[in-house]
Amino acid sequence: MKILLIEDDTQVAEFVASELSVAGHDCRREARGDVGLDVACASPFDVLIVDRLLPGLDGLSIIERLRQRGDQTPALVLSALGDVDDRVKGLHSGADDYLIKPFSMAELLARLEVLHRRGAAPGADTVTSLQVADLHMDLLRQQVARQGKALNLQPREYKLLEYLMRNAGQVVTRAMLLEHVWGYRFDPQTNVIDVHVSRLRQKIDREFDHPLLETVRGTGYRLGPETKR
């Protein structure tokens, strides 16, 4: 994945860039906002990582200008702790996701993968059904079946599975699940998500030979086999 990282904090930028290349991504670093915008305009990237406050041009303005030009490259905003309004402002400017520093690299990587896939497959919102291996979800009738056998899911379990299926083959973190399935961004003190996931797992995996829902140690969960980049 080709990533443009616009971040003026050298330490953070170096760390993120090196971790991204370890993960097999092609990362370009810029420290100034205005230069970053030029670079983003000049050549295509798969995902942008933009710091909130930058010399030259701030992160949100970069994304705003790109969107004005019709550039829909998925963008993730990094913001320092503090401003509660950051999320609202960030998503308003056209950013697709945001992370508050300090963040874990696993969280960033998982979010980048999801953003990348969403960017690469536009129109995913208009599909009427989802299929992962032998697991089928009918989005119109809100029914789930595995190997043709209907599964009875609670509304929250259904939403949880839908999110996992939409991002099948990708690692999704617990924070991402909370954010997209429950609609809140917060840090749970305990493994409250795990209980929900294990309930879902019981319903979709227990009576079948090969499990689909896998726990990724230290990061989160993945539905279906890992997709190769």
Add this chain to the structure above:
Amino acid sequence: MHPVEVLNSLTFRYIAKYVAVLSASVFLILGAFYVYFSYTSFRDLGLSVLEELQTLSAVYSSESLQGVEHYIDAQNAVPAVHRFYYLVSDAEGNPVAGNLPPAPRYSEFDDGWLGFEMALRDWGGPVDVDFLARPIALGDGYEAIVARSYADIVDRARLVFSNLVRAMLATLLLGIIGGYFSAARALNRVERINRDLARVIRGDPGQRLDVTGEKGYVRALVLLMNEMLEQMESLMQGVRRVSDNIAHDLRTPLTRIRNDLTQLRDQPQPVAREELARVIEECDDLLAAFSASLRISTLESGSRFAATTQVELQRLLTDVVELYEPLAQKRDIRIALDATGELLCPGESDLLFQMFANIVDNAVKYTPDGGEIGVRLRSDADGNCLVVISDTGPGISASERKNVFRRFYRVEASRSEFPGHGLGLSLVQAIAQFHHGSVDLGSANPGLQVRVRLPASLSPPRSDDR
């Protein structure tokens, strides 16, 4: 104290400026007096000359030239300090009477006045004296000039002026001397404060400034500084306590990590992924604790929430309970939600969710299997939102209730039994206060009761109200 220091001090410069302005005003007032004095003196002089001319004119018209000569002689015979001088001349300009030399070098003034300088011998030597004179036509071609010296007026004016300057200099001098001593006194007090402060800086945080003998604004300043020192000391102690707690909290996970790593090193076979993953998890846990701590600091130090969004508390609490229900059910704990009414709270939903999630999380954690947790939403007597979350756990003793809001503080009994970093309730309090609300703990006999008060905003009109 060095005099230069005093002269450079703010107090002295202030006083010097004040004295300068003061003496300038003294000079202005006395100067106005001087001008007025000179003006009236000259006016009186002019009037007396005019009067004398009238007299001469009257004498001439009644007794002709002889009368005038007699009059002048009579006037000159009278000893007077300020005499008039006369000169009467005929049509050809020849002097016929009077004691003025025939043709002094007159200089013309306004309105027919003349001025000249003449050396007088009768004042113990030849002295040049200024005269004011005015001519008048007596008739038959005769012209009379009456002159009067104004040296006395000039002398008096000079006297007034020199006294004026002296008064100003005296004001300046006295002011500056006074200023010097006041500044030195003020500096002495500042010096004392400096000495005391220097002692505090050198590492005696218990040192306070001496208030004895201080009065007025200096006393207020010293008291304020003492208060500041007090607060700084308690803050420093707070920081020390938090860092001690952090160090304490870090030790356990770090020891675990270290043990795991040691085991890995000693294993003959290649490193097991599982073990490494566990170490990484431990590290993540530590990082999360630090993030949480940072987050609390940010919430505590930042500005308060400015109402931009409304949160429907009933929905939010339903979501929290729904999230924690499976976890509770696993241990046979029942969560009873009692939330009715449409209570809206100005707030940030993610933060409020975090707050209630932390409280419910704790409740689930400390409630024994088969216990019960109650979540109740009401509006209190003041119209605020009141959320009461109670459990059937061991509760927190009254003496500990204040402490548990402190960062990294953990009730001794729970330290070993339950995982955690002692940040949950600190965050709860930080979020409540950020929303202009409050949180307090009570007993639910025997469990813990957490009461959260949040400001309510007016409910929007319901559709059936119309």
